Amino acid sequence: MHLRHATLHQLRIFLAVARHSSFARAAEELHLSPPTLSLQVKQLAETVGQPLFEQLGKKIFLTAAGRALADACQDIESRMERLSQDLAALRGVEKGSLKIAILTTVKYTVPKLLGGFCAAHPGIEVAMFVGNRETLLQRLANNQDDLYIMGQPPQQLDVVSEDFAENPLVLVAPPTHPLVGQPSVAPQRLANESFILREPGSGTRLSVERFFAEHGITLKNRLEVGSNEAIKQTVAGGLGLAVLSATTVVAELALKELVLLEAQGFPLIRHWYVVYPKGKKLSAAATAFKAWLFEHRPSSTAPTS
Known part of the structure; x- marks a missing residue:
């Protein structure tokens, strides 16, 4: 094994494959053709003297040698990044x-x-x-x-x-919603309302669920949507209420496509x-x-x- 013959280019390619567990996604990230990428990984494996990946069905996994090399590549990448930062700092x-x-x-x-x-x-x-x-x-x-x-x-x-x-979270509704214009709406009055929520794990969703849980309320989840733009359009279409960052609804409020509800506890300040x-x-x-x-x-x- 003569690792001194391995190049930084090969190590970078290998680390991308290890990170994605996919030759295709690594090739896409690095803007390389799949055959070129595969050849570089093959040559690196020959330099190491041991297989770096094993294929089980359609999935690839790191071998023991591959895991050891991936850890070393992470260290090398971090050190090169620090070197780049140090050189940049010298330039100001x-x-x-x-x-x-x-x-x-x-x-x-x-x-x-x-x-x-x-x-x-x-x-x-x-x-x-x-x-x-x-x-x-x-x-x-x-x-x-x-x-x-x-x-x-x-x-x-x-x-x-x-x-x-600050990142205020506001409660928005379609203009025709019956709670529009109602002052100081209590959280309990929202218990039977349908909500359009972000995907599980979203910071906004975690904050909203925590707020209503503190009031003993489990939200009625009508839809889970992965983007704020889609949520705004869904609410404007009358399918439910939503809690969104105030920065995301400025235009829709100005155009009166959405309306703020005056609910107790809102805006939630994050x-x-x-x-x-x-x-x-x-x-x-x-x-x-x-x-x-x-x-x-x-x-x-x-x-x-």
Whole structure:
């Protein structure tokens, strides 16, 4: 075995396959053809001298040698990332790169902040990933980005989290709903209402279910929808009520496609957090953007009906 003959390119390809448990998805991520990717993995296995994957049915799994190599690749990738950050820091904050991953709900606020940051620091290369909570947690566990913006920091991961802005959750209904215009609607009056909810595990859904559970109410779940846009259209169509981040419904409220209900306990005040793995050494660019978030944090004012 002569691992000194293995290349960083091969290790990067192997780690992508190990992360996805799929040659096809790894090839798509790395913009390589499947035959090219497979050849690189095969050559790496020959260098190691042992099989790295085994196939059971249609699924592939790491062998013992593959798991050991994957751990080493993670260490190498982390060290190369730190080297990149150190070199960028030597060049100062006006150079370098920034990778952030944000929750889908945050796309209504953070991109605007990012735009201002990029205008102030045009020399920094920025990449932004937008996804749901489950995807962000996977990326966080794999240390794929510099910073993560989400509404509820994970308890199962060792992270640093700092809240930089309020995220009010409001209760919305179609304009024709009988509770529209009713003052101070008690939570118990909502017990028989149908709700349109985000997917299980969503931070918004967890907060909503916790609020109603505290009032002894189990929500009637009419539909589970994986995007805020779809939820808004479903509510506007009269299929139920929903609790959404106030930042996501500004246009619909202005157009009177949706209406706020004056329910007791609403808006629910949550927060946006900037999150990163504990012990991670932030680059100069990431440190600067984190400071920018706090300096230019959005107003915490919730909309009123």
